[in-house]
Amino acid sequence: MADHAFIRYERIVLDTHNRFHSLVQRGDAKPWLLWHALLPMILPISALLIPRRGSCWLIRPIIFAITLSISVETIQYRRGLLGANGYLVGLVAVWWLIWSSTLLFFNNIERDFRRIERMRSAGNKGATSQQDGHANCREYPRSAKPNNTDKLVWQPYPESFSHRLGWTLALVLNMRGPDFSFRISSLDPLPPQLIPGHTHATKKHSCPRAKARLRAAFVRLLVAYLAIDVLKLILIWDPYFFGTLSAPAPSPFDRLSTFPGLVRFYRSLASGLGVYFALQFVTAANPVFFLGLSLTFPNASRALTATPLDAPWLYADQFGPITAVLDKGLAGAWGTWWHQLFRFGFVSAAKWVLSFMPTAISSHRSTRRAITVFVAFGLSGLMHGMGSYTQLGDTRPVSGPFLFFILQALGIFIQEICCRVVVHQLKALGHSPPRWLRRTGNAAFVLGWLLLTGSGIADDFAKGGLWLTEPLPISPVRGLMGRGWLCWRTPWLEYYDDGTYWGSGVRII
Structure with a gap:
């Protein structure tokens, strides 16, 4: 029974790959190139780097129109296997249009947005404040600061290009805004020294220390990894999850068929858990990577960005x-x-x-x-x-x-x-x-x-x-079952050339 389920699954995967390559060869679909995924993100960054002054305000609508055209063409013609059999192609294209509109048109980032940055010394404060417009400069208490010379400040849209580049990159990539003034309400409270009048709320909802938050994120990552591995095995067992909606539930879930609706409940629950743990896995990787590296290499993280990457309040739980x-x-x-x-x-x-x-x-x-x-x-x-x-x-x-x-x-x-x-x-x-x-x-x-x-x-x-x-790259469950440990057996990227400038580049398979 197990061999039959795995053989069926591997055949479906192979058929899907062959069908995809056949569609590309016949011209019914075009491959999703890496620049199709990156350019809709890079273009808004370039637009935000140019202050909206005088006739420069025309730059943002023009760049957005280019982004829109790329996204529409991507949704209409581009296809790929990576990202849930092409699911991310359309989802990411639409989201970047929404996010670009949010930053370019729906809000005035120069006037309204502030970013929390680390200022190293009081000597730099005066020069930086005069140039870039720092406000609300307040120190952390010594017990909370990783470096006693650090201060946190609200940094508006910077004047200097190099500073503006880091500020804009952080803005585009931080959708919840943990280090920006537009931060959503479900995030951890900021230090009371930065926000006047919120001392009581901050004490009531104290933020965990950086190492404790890192450990918690690592545990979530590990639990999500193992849960996804087990769920993947359950999905392989049931042909419903690969498109055969009328397929009866496999053993032992076939016993649920005697009760109307229970099979539907189990399949809906498995689908919901699959999405939930996939999101937990991806989002937990953020603090594990950034907080982990900033704690391991503090000097490098401080030299790379003004954002206090070692501050635990930047990494509130996604759920x-x-x-x-x-x-x-x-x-x-x-x-x-x-x-x-x-x-x-x-x-x-x-x-x-x-x-x-x-x-x-x-x-x-x-x-x-x-x-x-x-x-x-x-x-x-x-x-x-x-x-x-x-x-x-x-x-x-x-x-x-x-x-x-x-x-x-x-x-x-x-x-x-x-x-x-x-x-x-x-x-x-x-x-x-x-x-x-x-x-x-x-x-x-x-x-x-x-x-x-x-x-x-x-x-x-x-x-x-x-x-x-x-x-997952490695499956402990399937490895212990003798079905092989390695799951990623094909490359994700390859060079593709259709003979045209716009149709050539690194292809996302």
């Missing part, structure tokens, strides 16, 4: 507390517990949309929130829908990912209305719902709503070949 689901229901699940990587971009887009609406509408709190929620989930649905579109499988981008995310916005308001009605009725009867009842109701609604709406996106993942990806 919030699970209690947010119990206390706030579906809104807490998506707004607090789930990762908030795209939050600032989505909220900025919503504010931009609201700016075009009449004041009577945009100033109404409930209306503003409703528009913000639907814009955020609509953009998330667009991103994931385009990821589905650029996969090689027979996907349904609209009825799968896009509908799933729109339904999450609808579910938030349905739950809030239901809770309001129930609480009102209980209070009318002289009862106030206890905390355990509210939490039980929230958990039940979230679980039920995700099961009700999640089958479409889970089926789309399976049909698109999302689970054909080999995310």
